[in-house]
Amino acid sequence: MENPASWTWTAYAAVWLSILALFLFSRNLRKKKLNLPPGPKPWPIIGNLNLIGSLPHQSLHQLSQKYGPLMHLQFGSFPIVVGSSVEMAKIFLKTMDVNFVSRPKTAAGKYTTYNYSNITWSPYGPYWRQARKMCIMELFSARRLDSYEYIRVEEMNSLFKELFKSAGKPILLKDYLSTVSLNVISRMVLGKRYLDESDNSIVSPEEFKKMLDELFLLNGVFNIGDSIPYIDFLDLQGYIKRMKVLSKKFDRFLEHVLDEHNAKRKATENYVSKDMVDVLLELADDPNLEVKLERHGVKAFTQDLLAGGTESSAVTVEWAISELLKKPEIFNKAREELDRVIGRKRWVQEEDIPSLPYIESIVKETMRLHPVAPMLVPRLSREDCKVGGYDIQKGTRVLVNVWTIGRDPTVWEKANEFCPERFIGKEIDVKGQDFELLPFGSGRRMCPGYSLGLKVIQASLANLLHGFKWKLADDMTPENLNMEEIFGLSTPRKYPLTAVVEPCLPLDLY
Structure with missing residues (x-):
């Protein structure tokens, strides 16, 4: 006779298996009812990650040529939707912006930005809305940026002196551009050049530049644990270990910065804020804030300002000079405009830029072909919705x-050609309203510091073209100049540009 106990456990197991099978079957039925955008069939576990190479934006570009401007993929456990047209960009970033305004949670956001406490990675909600308001009303207001113009002029003059000293010798342009960008932003944000060799700083200039490079790389990598969470703890690529090490280095530096600023504020009665950290600390003391700005939030914002303000301008200007060296006729047109408008007896000022439409066109064309963030920062669908007649589920990650x-x-x-003339006489700008050109994004999540970035890029490029003759080093020809890129949160040249400069203005200007 069959043992009743064993029969009971068998029956229980059969019932539970039946329930599980019904659950999976019903879930599959629900999935089948969804009208998802077209896309490649995913593999088990990895989804479509096997189709993504070392340049993800180019991999997705190739896929979009097959599947169209709205494409559905599976990255491990997560659905991904990619918009690759002006129409799709407008839907995601404007028409339905409020539904796609949040951010996915990634290891980079957790470990390198004080658990999603900065402006870039914080999820949609009261904290992020307050941060955005701080940026618009305080940190990047026109009045404040104008008050810092003297800093940008002084640091630009330092750049010209350094290039003058190196005249006739091969230079790595990115090193000079990164230095001037970092000096500008550190004086605006931190109140001084924390990274001068003469300063007994807690971090050397070389180390700090390496930290920023690592921050950009780690915030842009495809960490496999972000797509397949149940193997995240294995840290198969070693990225999380690197993020934790980087986080400790930044925290040590930022603690030093905040301690120094607080000491100055306490030592002076009725202290007037002089830099952006001062402003942030003042806001942190404000009892009327909707969400209290904690110390880790001040550090996260400070890190965001330093990183965002340094990399984008240096990368864009290096790409611009590279493109011009490949097309000397464009170089000559730019020089002609500068000679006509500015003359040969002074440097270009920020207020001159609107009178230099060809220079502005070169900047736009560079940003078209070489956007610093080629897929912008990922967004997250907050609710189920329809786009172009297709179903987009809540929790879907969105790339533009x-x-x-x-x-x-x-x-x-001639989309693959560098041709600044295409912008002459056309009202296309980079401020987020023309969806064919979105180097800074658009909508609520648009880069809050775009106006500062644009000032530095335009003034830097104009003066580098105005004050120096440029040629490629080591007898390299324009045809042989390698234009490959590498991918991170920014997309710089794979091989940094080596060039030779010669001064071409009166020597007393240097």
């Missing part, structure tokens, strides 16, 4: 491939 949009032949004639 501005690299593809910048090469769309239906939008741009």
Whole structure:
């Protein structure tokens, strides 16, 4: 006779297996009812990660040529939707912006930004809305940026002196550009050049630049644990270990910065804020804030300001000079405009830029072909919705491939050619309203410091073209100049540009 106990456990197991099977079957039925955008069939566990190479924006560009401007993929456990056209960018970043305004949670956001406490990675909600308001009203207001113009002028003059000293010798341009960007932003944010060799700083200049490079790389990598969470603890690529090490280095530096600023504020009665950290500390003391700004939040914002203000301008100007060295006729047109408008007896000022439409066009064309963030920063669908007749589920990660949009032949004639003339006489700008050109994004999550970035990029490029003759080093020809890129949160040249400069203005200007 069969043992009743064993029969009971068998029956229980059969019932539970039946329930599980019904659950999985019903879930599959629900999935089948969804009208998802077209895309490649995913593999078990990894989804479509096997289709993504070392340049993800280019991999997605190739896939979009097959599957269209709205594409669905699976990255491990998470659904991904990629928009690759002007129309899709407008839907995600404007029409339905409020539904796609949040951020996915990633290891980079957790470990390198004080658990999503900065402006870039914080999820949508009261904290982020307050941070955005701080940026618009305080940190990047026109009045405040104008008050810091003297800093940008002084640091630009330092750059010209350094280039003058190196005249006739091969230089790595990115090193000079990164230094001037870092000095500008550190004086605006921190109140001084914390990284001068003469300063007994807690971090050396070389170490700090390495920290910023690492921050950009780690915030842009495809960490496999972000896509397949149950193997995240294995840290198969070693990225999380690197993030933790980097976080400790930044925290040590930022603690030093805040301690120094607080000491000055306490030592002076009725202290007037002089830099952006002062402003943040003042806001942290404000009892009327909707969400209290904690010390770790001040550190997260400070790190965000330093990183964002340093990398984007240096990368863009290096790409611009690279493109001009490949096309000397464009270089000559730019010089002609500068000679006509500015003359040969002074440097270009920020107020001159609106009178230099060809220089502005070169900047726009560089940003079209070489956007610093080619897929912008990922967004997250907050609710189930429909886009273009297709179902987008809550929790879907959304990418807008501005690299593809910048090469769309239906939008741009000779889309792969560097041709600044395409912008002459056209009202297309980079301020987030023209969806064919979105180097800083658009909508609520647009880069809050774009106006500062634009000032530094335009003034730097104009003066580098105005004050120096440029040529490639080591007898390299324009045809042989390698234009490959590498991918992170920014997309710099794979091989830094080596060039030779010669001064071409009166020597007393240097």
